[in-house]
Amino acid sequence: MIDAVSNATNAYLSRMPKARRKTHGQFFTGQNTARFMAGLFSPERFGGDLSILDPGAGTGILSAAVVECLQKHSSVKRIRLVCYETDPNVRGILESNLRFLADRSAIPVEWELRTENYIASQADTYNHSLYAAVNPERFDLVIGNPPYKKLPKDALEARAMPDVCHGAPNLYFLFAAMALFNLKADAEMVFIIPRSWTSGVYFRRFRERFLRDGALERIHLFKSRDKVFGQEEVLQETMIVKIRKSFRKPDRIVLSSSETSEDFSSLQTLELPYSVVVSGSDSYVFLPTSHEEAATLRKLAGFKETLPHIGLRMKTGLTVDFRNGEDLRNSAEAGAVPLFQSRHIRDGHVVFPVGKPHEYIMARQPALLQRNANYLFLKRFTSKEERRRLQCGVYLARQHPGYPLISTQNKVNFIGGSTDLPDKIVFGLYVLFNSTLYDSYYRILNGSTQVNSTEINAMPVPSIDAIADMGGELLRCRDMSEGTCDRILESYL
């Protein structure tokens, strides 16, 4: 069944330009991935009559995979399949594929193709389902590869689901939230989606809702980001999730990973406590792919504080260069203050000036100025090739006398400023953020190369006293290396 659907999909792909498909957020699941996804359901848990939903069905490869997989389950007696697809270019193929499926299936399949917008058409039901008069449609299994498309915040779909949006949403997580809504209690969904929802403030409302109403049971990660959709070039980091609609969370969760979607035969599998994977006040989802990474999460889970809990907070630098071009200066002059940037962070210290353009800014705008106090500076951007994601430097106010105020470029983050941080605390913070453990932890939490202050502020840290002690040790040994930081941190874990 999948082969036939796949052939029809390839024929469509060869005649439909990618740019046209992109306007629908359209890229298709490969055969192996579709089979793997369908195999994650537990159909034996349900009765003989199974209802299945495939929202954004494309050419129907995921429906074909589920129907094919269900042939092996003697408990399944009848299938009702509902597909949504809005793109008229693909609908003809989908319809003939669904007809083909129903003809070939050993289990009777009753199918329905809906051409309306999956999200907007359910806006009323979604927002008023608590009223008895509104009776939402619910399914046993939902399988999906949702459209990936950024929407304006006043888009029809965004307005249909205000409870999960924070600013401009992406269609993919609206599909995931609606799919969960469309499940019966205790029923299952399997989705292939980008990884981006697992951290970050934009996805927070979605994440909290999704993980409150649903229990994450299985995660599959692709290590190589470019081979997931077979011949489709998709540069998103993607994952497959299986979720049961239940407030009760499992004790453990299975995470598997494979290099590409072409080969699911050699999976690396980890089983971890649910609380290690889904964690923190922001419901982050951590995606370790090895026992070493899982150990990193466990070790830091022993620290119960966060920076804001201990009266500190990482913030993003204040000056955006291109908006303040006329105030930038190449050298010190009356009325100008140092503008600290990523390039000043060197080997754990802040080196200034380095003889490059725009190292000073006129002190005209109060919003761009901060006290000349002790800080820990942390680069916001590093390249994929760099060994460390977290790269920081200690800034000591006394090394820059004569400036009551300074400024920081928005490509650095900083901790400090609101209170005077003693040297020991700044050096203690350096021990944390220059350690291998914190660098690994951040990578597991966030796959991108950007270091966001929101995520840093949610990371577990030791008590302020312990941080000061660590700083004291570092000052005594006068060695800012990663190895020394690791050794000092180790004794506090």
Ligand SMILES: C[S@@+](CC[C@H](N)C(=O)[O-])C[C@H]1O[C@@H](n2cnc3c(N)ncnc32)[C@H](O)[C@@H]1O
């Ligand atoms: C990423 S593709 C996946 C197609 C198919 N499920 C697969 O796995 O190959 C998403 C599909 O959703 C369709 N789509 C986009 N927006 C939609 C909406 N609001 N309602 C229903 N379908 C939509 C697109 O036309 C596209 O075919």
